[in-house]
Amino acid sequence: MALPETLRRLLTAAGPSGYEQAPAAVFRDAAAAFGAEVTYDTVGSTVARVPGTGGGKSVAIVGHIDEIGLIVHHIDDDGFLWFTGVGGWDPVVLVGQRVEIATRDGAVSGVVGKKPIHLMKDEDRKKVPELKHLHIDIGAASGEEARGLVRIGDVAVIAGEPIELPGGRFVSRSMDNRLGCFVALETARLVAEAGGAPGDVYAVAVAQEEITFGGSRTTAYSLRPDVAIAVDVTFATDQPGISEQELGKHRFGSGAVITRGSTLDPTVFELLYETAEAEGIPFTVDASARGTGTDADAIHISRAGIPSSVVSVPLRYMHSPVEMVQLSDVEAAAKLLAAFAQRLPADIDFRR
Numbered sequence: 001m002a003l004p005e006t007l008r009r010l011l012t013a014a015g016p017s018g019y020e021q022a023p024a025a026v027f028r029d030a031a032a033a034f035g036a037e038v039t040y041d042t043v044g045s046t047v048a049r050v051p052g053t054g055g056g057k058s059v060a061i062v063g064h065i066d067e068i069g070l071i072v073h074h075i076d077d078d079g080f081l082w083f084t085g086v087g088g089w090d091p092v093v094l095v096g097q098r099v100e101i102a103t104r105d106g107a108v109s110g111v112v113g114k115k116p117i118h119l120m121k122d123e124d125r126k127k128v129p130e131l132k133h134l135h136i137d138i139g140a141a142s143g144e145e146a147r148g149l150v151r152i153g154d155v156a157v158i159a160g161e162p163i164e165l166p167g168g169r170f171v172s173r174s175m176d177n178r179l180g181c182f183v184a185l186e187t188a189r190l191v192a193e194a195g196g197a198p199g200d201v202y203a204v205a206v207a208q209e210e211i212t213f214g215g216s217r218t219t220a221y222s223l224r225p226d227v228a229i230a231v232d233v234t235f236a237t238d239q240p241g242i243s244e245q246e247l248g249k250h251r252f253g254s255g256a257v258i259t260r261g262s263t264l265d266p267t268v269f270e271l272l273y274e275t276a277e278a279e280g281i282p283f284t285v286d287a288s289a290r291g292t293g294t295d296a297d298a299i300h301i302s303r304a305g306i307p308s309s310v311v312s313v314p315l316r317y318m319h320s321p322v323e324m325v326q327l328s329d330v331e332a333a334a335k336l337l338a339a340f341a342q343r344l345p346a347d348i349d350f351r352r
Contacts (some may be wrong), residue, residue: 059202060229067087082136102154169327258336260288
């Protein structure tokens with residue numbers, strides 16, 4: 001199973017929160033290729049519309065187009081760059097990584113460095129590094145040279161191309177959450193190829209999920225869909241150190257993950273569940289007692305409330321440069337959501 005070219009382009013386009021222009025452009029091009037009506041806004045979010053065929057309920061399939069990254073906040077006189085995380089980083093992951101810094105003149109390569117272990121005291125070797133103790137080295141000989149290449153506020157992502165592993169599994173940075181955007185695109189494409197759904201179907205790529213939920217807040221308000229489903233990644237539970245007693249059982253190859261919980265609409269959940277069973281699409285169920293940590297947390301309280309749910313893809317090694325997914329689970333999520341949109345009754349009443 002080859003990595004779809006659209007997904008490859010999404011994964012390799014650098015776009016930390018607030019700087020999503022490159023992956024957003026990939027999303028727009030891919031949506032336009034199958035005839036969707038594409039619009040985008042000042043926040044950086046994109047909506048691709050597949051028109052409905054019969055006055056049914058509109059459905060928004062929402063992925064977030066941003067990824068975690070780094071932002072330069074100081075350049076010292078020796079030419080080293082000091083940075084802050086954009087989104088949630090485990091500092092251990094960053095040590096020794098190669099990075100690409102987006103500047104006005106193009107990408108600048110660098111590496112994340114820290115004091116060598118040989119020079120550390122015994123007690124320091126046992127400590128987890130902090131972001132403030134890490135720096136980026138771009139090979140500059142002086143602060144003047146470094147400042148000629150990089151400006152304060154330039155952002156960076158970890159460098160590296162996606163790699164293929166056995167069993168239809170792939171590794172890359174930014175799987176969280178270019179996968180959700182790809183699923184949204186695939187859902188809209190499948191619906192378009194099938195001749196449409198009763199209501200409008202929107203594939204949505206929202207900005208800034210990792211820091212503010214800004215894109216989902218503004219897009220939910222302006223778009224006002226009848227139903228919204230956030231598509232994100234969740235923890236695959238078949239890696240060492242993960243407790244299925246705490247997280248449920250969501251292993252590679254088990255399909256899409258449908259979340260059921262306090263902030264999510266119970267009718268939407270039942271329709272997703274029934275659709276998966278009727279269509280023979282593999283799935284598992286996740287339980288959420290409070291917020292979901294996804295764009296659904298902002299969408300479901302937009303305006304007077306939008307009936308919302310979450311469908312996820314199991315992912316290993318989240319928020320790292322080696323996020324791993326099994327493509328069959330991605331396909332299951334897209335097929336489920338396309339079937340859901342086509343089966344959604346036009347007269348359904350979500351009041352409760």
